[in-house]
Structures are given as C-alpha cells and as structure tokens.
Amino acid sequence: MRLHQAVRFAVLALFLAVPAAVAQDAAAGKAVYDLWCAECHGAEGLGDGSAANAMLPRPRNFSEARYQVRTTGSGELPTDADLVNVIQNGLPGTTMPGWPNLSDSETGDVIAYIKSFSRFFGQGDAPQAMDFGRDPGGGPAALEAGAAAYLALECEACHGSTGRGDGTSAPTLEDWRGLPIRAADLTEAWALNGGSSVEDIHTRVLTGLDGTPMPAAIDAMNGGVVTPDEVWQLAHYVASLGARETPPLLEVVRVGRADGALPADGSDAEWEDVEAFHFPLGGQVIEIPRNFAPTVDGVWVQGMHDGSDIVLRLQWNDPSRSPDPLWDEWQVKLMGALDMDGADSIALDSLGAPTLRPADAFTVQFPFEIPEDNERPYFLAGSARNPVYLWRWNSQDGVSAARGRGMESFEDLVDDPVVGDASWADGRWTLYVRRSIQSEDALSFTDGVAIPVAFSAWDGSSAEMGKRASISSWYYVLLEQPPSSTVVVTPLIAMLLTGAFGLVLVRRAQDRGRA
Amino acid sequence: MRLDLRNSSAAMFVALGIAACGGGGDAGSSGGGDTGGGAAPPAATIDPATVGTISGMINFAGDAPAMRAVDMSGEPDCAAAYTGGGPMTQSVLASGGGLANVFVYLSGGVSGAPAASGAVTLNQENCRYAPHVLGAQAGQDIQITNSDNLLHNINASPTTNRGFNISQPRAGITSTQKFASAEVMVPVRCDVHGWMGAYIGVVDHPYFAVSGANGSFRIANVPAGTYTATAWHEEYGEMTGSVTVTAGGSADLSFDYSASMAGADVPLGEPLVVGHDGAHTHAGQ
Numbered sequence: 001m002r003l004h005q006a007v008r009f010a011v012l013a014l015f016l017a018v019p020a021a022v023a024q025d026a027a028a029g030k031a032v033y034d035l036w037c038a039e040c041h042g043a044e045g046l047g048d049g050s051a052a053n054a055m056l057p058r059p060r061n062f063s064e065a066r067y068q069v070r071t072t073g074s075g076e077l078p079t080d081a082d083l084v085n086v087i088q089n090g091l092p093g094t095t096m097p098g099w100p101n102l103s104d105s106e107t108g109d110v111i112a113y114i115k116s117f118s119r120f121f122g123q124g125d126a127p128q129a130m131d132f133g134r135d136p137g138g139g140p141a142a143l144e145a146g147a148a149a150y151l152a153l154e155c156e157a158c159h160g161s162t163g164r165g166d167g168t169s170a171p172t173l174e175d176w177r178g179l180p181i182r183a184a185d186l187t188e189a190w191a192l193n194g195g196s197s198v199e200d201i202h203t204r205v206l207t208g209l210d211g212t213p214m215p216a217a218i219d220a221m222n223g224g225v226v227t228p229d230e231v232w233q234l235a236h237y238v239a240s241l242g243a244r245e246t247p248p249l250l251e252v253v254r255v256g257r258a259d260g261a262l263p264a265d266g267s268d269a270e271w272e273d274v275e276a277f278h279f280p281l282g283g284q285v286i287e288i289p290r291n292f293a294p295t296v297d298g299v300w301v302q303g304m305h306d307g308s309d310i311v312l313r314l315q316w317n318d319p320s321r322s323p324d325p326l327w328d329e330w331q332v333k334l335m336g337a338l339d340m341d342g343a344d345s346i347a348l349d350s351l352g353a354p355t356l357r358p359a360d361a362f363t364v365q366f367p368f369e370i371p372e373d374n375e376r377p378y379f380l381a382g383s384a385r386n387p388v389y390l391w392r393w394n395s396q397d398g399v400s401a402a403r404g405r406g407m408e409s410f411e412d413l414v415d416d417p418v419v420g421d422a423s424w425a426d427g428r429w430t431l432y433v434r435r436s437i438q439s440e441d442a443l444s445f446t447d448g449v450a451i452p453v454a455f456s457a458w459d460g461s462s463a464e465m466g467k468r469a470s471i472s473s474w475y476y477v478l479l480e481q482p483p484s485s486t487v488v489v490t491p492l493i494a495m496l497l498t499g500a501f502g503l504v505l506v507r508r509a510q511d512r513g514r515a
Numbered sequence: 516m517r518l519d520l521r522n523s524s525a526a527m528f529v530a531l532g533i534a535a536c537g538g539g540g541d542a543g544s545s546g547g548g549d550t551g552g553g554a555a556p557p558a559a560t561i562d563p564a565t566v567g568t569i570s571g572m573i574n575f576a577g578d579a580p581a582m583r584a585v586d587m588s589g590e591p592d593c594a595a596a597y598t599g600g601g602p603m604t605q606s607v608l609a610s611g612g613g614l615a616n617v618f619v620y621l622s623g624g625v626s627g628a629p630a631a632s633g634a635v636t637l638n639q640e641n642c643r644y645a646p647h648v649l650g651a652q653a654g655q656d657i658q659i660t661n662s663d664n665l666l667h668n669i670n671a672s673p674t675t676n677r678g679f680n681i682s683q684p685r686a687g688i689t690s691t692q693k694f695a696s697a698e699v700m701v702p703v704r705c706d707v708h709g710w711m712g713a714y715i716g717v718v719d720h721p722y723f724a725v726s727g728a729n730g731s732f733r734i735a736n737v738p739a740g741t742y743t744a745t746a747w748h749e750e751y752g753e754m755t756g757s758v759t760v761t762a763g764g765s766a767d768l769s770f771d772y773s774a775s776m777a778g779a780d781v782p783l784g785e786p787l788v789v790g791h792d793g794a795h796t797h798a799g800q
Contacts (some may be wrong), residue, residue, distance in 0.1 A: 037611060064674065071691075074678075074680050074681055075671075075677040075678050075679035076677065079679075096588070120677065146529065152684065153666070153684050154665070154666035154682075154684045154707075157707045158706070158707070159664050168536075168708070169706065169707045169708070170590050172706075172709030173706055174706075176672040176678070208680045208682075209680075210678065210680060210682070211672075211678075212680075213668065213679040213680070213706030213707075214680070215668035215669070215681050215682035215706075216680060216681050216682065217679050217681075217682050217684075218681070219682070219688060219689075219690040220682050220684050220685070220688060223683075223685070223687070223688040223689070225684050225685050225688065261590065306705045324623065329709075378756075396619065440731060
C-alpha cells in the first residue's frame with residue numbers, strides 16, 4: 001500500500017513539475033501491460049514471461065529498475081521521457097519492438113504500472129537527465145578526433161578495432177545476471193539498442209548501459225582522459241562507422257556483366273565498384289530446434305558474371321572466427337542461457353570446455369531448376385518433391401554443392417563445379433564463390449531472368465548448427481544481359497512500328513474525310 | 516551527523532589500525548593492506564570507556580583447493596607483475612590454518628551506530644582488485660582508483676542497492692561511489708578482464724572486518740554488549756557465531772571453516788536484515 005502511494009505521489013509530483021507530461025494511471029496501465037507486455041516481461045514484471053527463456057538479452061526485470069537506455073547517470077533511475085522513448089521506439093537489436101500503436105495516455109499509464117513493480121521509484125527526487133553539453137559538430141577533423149577518443153577510452157577492448165564487436169574482451173562479456181551478451185556491432189548503427197543518432201550515442205557513452213558491460217565514461221571524461229568535445233566527436237565517429245538506418249531491401253541482386261575479367265577472389269579491388277545488396281537474416285524459429293538469438297543478422301551480396309561464369313561475394317558480420325577455443329566460455333554460457341528446444345547439447349569435458357566447437361557456415365540457396373511458374377521450393381532447404389540447390393561453405397571444409405530436401409536432408413554434389421574461398425578479418429567473413437553459368441546437373445543461370453535465391457548463416461561459437469541457423473526468405477538474383485544488338489535495335493523497331501501505326505491512323509482518317 | 520575534521524582523522528587512524536589485519540593476501544599488491552579494514556566510527560558518539568575490541572580468527576581445516584592460473588597474457592603489463600607461477604585465482608586463500616578474505620560483521624544485537632564517515636578504498640592494481648573483499652558502511656564513500664595504465668570498468672551489481680558501471684581507462688582516475696543500504700555482498704566485476712572480481716560487504720554500522728592473509732581480523736570500538744556475528748566467504752558460505760564485548764576488553768571470536776564446505780550455498784546480494792534497532796528490513800524484498 002505504502003509503495004503504491006509513493007508511486008502515486010511521485011507520479012503526481014512529476015505531473016506537477018512537467019505540465020507537458022501525460023497523466024499516468026497505473027491501474028489503467030495494468031490493462032495495457034497485461035495485453036502487450038506480460039508475455040515477455042512476466043505478469044509480475046520479473047522479466048520471466050513465457051517467451052523469456054528463448055531470448056538474449058532477456059526481457060527487463062522491472063522489479064530491479066535496472067535500465068539500459070537512460071539520460072541519467074550510471075545506476076540512476078530513468079526519467080519518464082527515457083521510458084517513453086524505449087516504449088515508442090523499442091530497443092533495436094533486441095526482441096523489444098517499438099509500440100507506436102499505444103496512445104500517449106496508454107504509454108503514460110503503462111509507465112506508471114511498470115514503475116510500480118519496483119520499490120526504487122518513488123524514493124527521493126524524480127530522476128533528472130544529465131547535462132550533456134553542446135555538440136561542437138562533425139566533419140573530417142571531428143571524425144579524426146573521435147577516432148583518437150575511441151582509442152583513448154579503449155572502446156576497442158570490447159567493440160574491436162573496426163567496431164564490429166570483436167574486441168579481445170568480447171568472448172567473456174556477460175550481463176549483470178551472468179548471461180552472455182554481445183558487444184554492440186557499431187558498424188550496424190541501425191541495430192544499436194539506444195538509437196543511432198550522434199546524440200543517442202553520445203548519451204550512451206556518458207551514461208553507460210546499466211546491467212550490461214558498457215560503462216559510463218563520465219569519470220574518465222572528468223578525469224581528463226577525453227574532453228567533453230572529444231566525447232561528442234567520438235559519437236560522430238561511431239555514427240560514421242555504418243549506416244544509421246536499416247539498409248533498404250531491394251529484393252534483387254543485380255549481377256552485372258563484367259567488361260573484362262571477373263574478380264579473382266573476395267579481396268579483389270574490383271568489388272569496390274560493384275553494388276552491394278543487403279538482405280536481413282533472422283533466427284530460424286519454424287522448425288525445432290529454433291534459434292531466437294541468432295548471431296548473424298544480415299548479409300551483403302555482390303555479384304558479377306561474364307557470360308560463362310558467375311561470381312558472388314557475400315559479407316556478414318560475426319565477431320568470432322569459429323572454431324576458436326577463446327570463445328569456449330561464450331559457447332558454454334550461451335548453451336546454458338538459451339532454451340535450445342532439447343537440441344542435442346554439446347557435452348563438456350572435465351575442464352568445462354565444449355567437446356564440439358562447430359564451424360561457422362553459410363549457404364546460398366537456389367531452386368534446383370529455374371521454376372517455370374512462380375512455384376519456388378520450400379524456403380527452409382527445400383522438400384523431397386521440390387529440392388533446392390545449395391552452395392555450402394563452412395570454415396573447416398570450404399565450399400561445396402549439395403541438393404537439399406529439407407533442413408536435415410542433404411546430398412553432396414561432388415561433381416559440381418562451384419569453387420570458393422572465405423576469409424575472416426575484424427569480425428567479418430568475406431565469402432567468394434564462382435561457378436560456370438551453365439550446368440548439366442543442377443541450376444543453369446539464364447540472364448535476364450529473376451532466379452530465386454536465399455541465404456543462411458551459422459555462428460559455430462554460438463553453438464549454431466543444423467536448424468539453429470540465421471535464415472532469409474526467398475529473394476532473387478538477376479544476371480544482366482549483355483549490351484547486345486537487341487538492346488539497341490529493339491527501341492528502334494518500336495519507334496518505327498509506332499510511327500507506322502500513326503501513319504496508318506492518319507491515312508484512315510484522311511480516307512474517311514474524303515468519303 | 517556533521518563530520519568533525521579532528522574526529523575524521525582520528526577515525527582514519529582507527530581504520531588503518533583495523534586494516535593492518537585485513538585485506539591482505541594479494542600477491543604483488545603492496546597497497547592492499549590499507550584498504551581492507553573497516554569504516555570509521557566517529558569518537559564523538561563513543562565513550563572509549565564503553566567499547567571493546569573483537570579479535571578473531573578464521574580457521575581453515577583441510578586442504579585448500581589448488582588455485583588455478585589466470586591467463587593475463589592479453590595484458591602483459593599486468594602479467595609481468597606476477598612472479599613464480601604467475602597470477603592465480605583468489606577465491607580461496609588459505610595459509611597456516613587461516614582463511615583470508617572472509618567478511619566478518621555484527622549481524623545482530625547492534626542497537627545504534629555512528630554515521631558513516633571517511634572513505635574506504637578499492638584499488639585496481641596489476642589487473643586485480645585490492646582488496647578482493649572490502650567492507651563499507653551504508654552511505655560511506657567508496658573511493659575506486661585505477662593504478663593500471665589501461666582500461667578497467669567497475670561494474671557493481673547489487674540487488675538491494677542501485678548499481679553502477681564506470682570506466683577508468685587510465686591510471687589515476689578515481690570514482691567515488693556509495694551504497695545507501697546494507698547488502699552482503701555486492702559483487703563487483705571488470706568486464707574487460709573477466710577474471711577480475713571483488714565483493715563489497717555493506718552493513719549499517721562500522722563493526723566489520725575482512726580477514727587477512729593469516730585468517731586474523733580485528734573489529735575495534737565495539738560498544739559493550741552481546742552480538743551475533745556473521746562470517747561470509749565466497750566459496751564456503753556463511754557462518755554465524757556469538758560474541759560478548761566488554762568495555763575496555765578484547766573479545767575472542769573465531770569461525771571454523773573447512774575444505775569440506777566447498778560448494779556451500781553462498782548467499783550473495785541478498786538483502787540483509789540487520790540494523791540500528793534490530794528490525795531493519797528492506798522493503799520490496
């Protein structure tokens with residue numbers, strides 16, 4: 001009772017202090033919470049909803065009032081505006097979606113109810129946002145200073161030298177309850193859970209993300225390691241490491257026709273001029289065992305052909321180059337933290353290390369033949385009736401081809417001419433594959449025809465293998481046709497025909513006029 | 516409640532006196548000894564004629580488990596500080612029949628306590644916390660310093676209290692934190708160096724100590740009376756005992772741990788029911 005009253009009082013105080021704030025009614029908030037939030041966060045706000053154990057990071061336990069995304073100092077409670085921000089925008093990169101469907105009053109009410117789960121709210125003064133100072137602005141000099149601040153604050157210890165979350169401490173990171181947690185991939189700013197703007201990043205640097213290993217740099221700044229301006233410049237630098245918005249989904253990989261030789265490998269400089277297409281990957285959650293916390297969240301695809309061969313370059317971020325014993329601890333913790341759907345668990349040896357370290361893997365999936373109608377094979381590796389043609393790569397065996405009849409039925413195509421190679425650097429795999437366009441035994445590529453393609457990825461250090469994959473739905477590759485005579489001639493013919501048709505019409509009109 | 520400067524310096528002297536017995540056992544950590552002791556009871560509210568001292572021992576029977584090596588190769592500057600077998604785990608430090616790094620505090624019978632004053636310190640030195648186990652009074656400043664010229668973060672995960680997580684990327688950076696409420700223990704972790712852990716025992720009064728390398732501890736300026744005392748060890752769990760302190764006297768208190776207690780249920784971060792009137796509880800738990 002006392003707690004409830006305290007919350008009420010705090011809410012009232014907030015309301016009086018900030019006239020713009022929306023009135024909050026915890027009782028009304030309960031209805032909103034039970035409908036939308038309880039499934040993950042639990043009926044009592046303990047972060048133990050029925051879906052929670054499949055998720056990493058876990059849903060927030062509101063009784064602890066330990067919030068990552070705040071404008072307040074480390075360890076402090078969030079402001080109401082902070083909570084509104086997270087509810088409206090969600091936490092990108094996690095299972096928390098935004099809730100723009102909630103009205104302002106519903107949002108205010110549910111915040112009041114969420115706060116009532118914790119005794120911390122209502123004690124003392126209302127939380128106050130920190131003073132974050134003024135952004136001195138971006139530009140090349142700022143980015144250079146920001147890069148220096150990145151080193152001065154040793155951000156690379158966890159986030160890695162290029163920001164892909166592959167720092168030396170990354171394999172041992174855990175959240176406050178001992179569950180494994182990723183260092184954010186700063187090159188995918190669209191997936192930063194606190195937002196991707198310079199202001200958002202600046203705030204996260206100074207406040208930290210409570211409950212995670214990300215510390216607040218405020219004492220380092222006050223201690224003179226970096227100046228306040230340099231923290232802003234660091235934010236500009238981090239924001240420059242990747243796109244702020246999710247890359248557009250263009251559905252079709254346009255495979256251009258090369259004028260000269262095709263790129264010889266994944267590091268060929270020629271790739272720099274080839275358009276890259278981004279395809280999101282998500283955890284496979286249809287067949288058991290499912291994967292609710294996939295490592296690989298997307299792939300960049302480039303392609304070229306020369307009329308006889310096709311080459312693809314596929315790049316995806318994965319902070320671990322599996323198999324790697326340095327990630328043993330991560331793998332063991334992850335297997336313990338996730339609901340693995342009863343998947344064959346990997347036994348541990350007497351020292352607690354896993355007895356199996358799965359490889360990293362990737363597949364490019366096509367129909368076995370170009371479908372005559374639009375009937376594509378089942379996207380999860382095909383079916384017995386309608387198989388798929390797969391280019392399979394893993395970090396131990398390299399590239400090979402297979403016929404897939406479902407996620408656990410593969411037949412190696414030993415005579416398939418596909419070749420390829422992969423390399424890993426700074427948290428990113430680059431896979432290069434090459435094959436003749438024509439094939440007697442499997443898919444033959446035809447230019448000018450959209451051919452279905454799909455992608456799957458596995459991070460071995462996260463015990464991903466078999467059905468525990470990251471997958472995409474079907475997209476297309478389109479091999480561009482050569483700039484042959486037909487390209488030039490067809491419009492000419494069309495023009496002539498149009499002209500002739502016009503003449504006929506004119507003649508007829510004239511004939512009628514005479515009649 | 517006001518802090519008198521003279522009392523404060525006297526208190527610091529007392530704290531150092533306590534610390535001489537506590538917090539030791541850190542190889543290569545010469546500064547560790549001056550941080551393991553207790554808080555500072557201001558003399559203003561204590562008549563020296565009414566207080567006594569608790570002198571105690573944490574005994575350890577049986578063979579201590581072999582310490583495991585810590586791989587500090589990623590931080591060669593730290594690794595170089597450790598000679599012989601290199602850095603080893605700190606979870607069990609037993610020697611000469613005594614057990615180090617046991618947090619001992621009065622858990623019952625304390626009817627009042629001076630306000631917190633002075634500060635306790637937690638140092639990061641050669642990629643280790645010094646001390647490994649630290650006591651603090653609720654509300655008392657905890658000064659956290661980095662003596663290593665590399666990045667550490669100090670990530671405290673209490674449950675009763677608010678936590679914090681701050682970075683100290685260079686030697687000489689200091690942060691001051693405090694915990695408002697009693698909590699035994701608050702785990703502290705450096706996420707950059709997964710092997711770095713410490714525990715902070717927070718109680719409502721200054722009557723606590725941490726056993727030193729030989730297992731001994733000393734709690735000074737305890738008002739005469741009969742108390743329940745609790746000992747906490749990160750591997751062997753909690754034990755309780757009783758002690759009667761007489762004015763001007765020195766009371767003995769010992770706890771007998773043994774290797775067979777390994778795997779004990781170690782309470783951590785649980786709210787502590789202890790306090791001024793013996794009825795202090797933490798709401799919401």
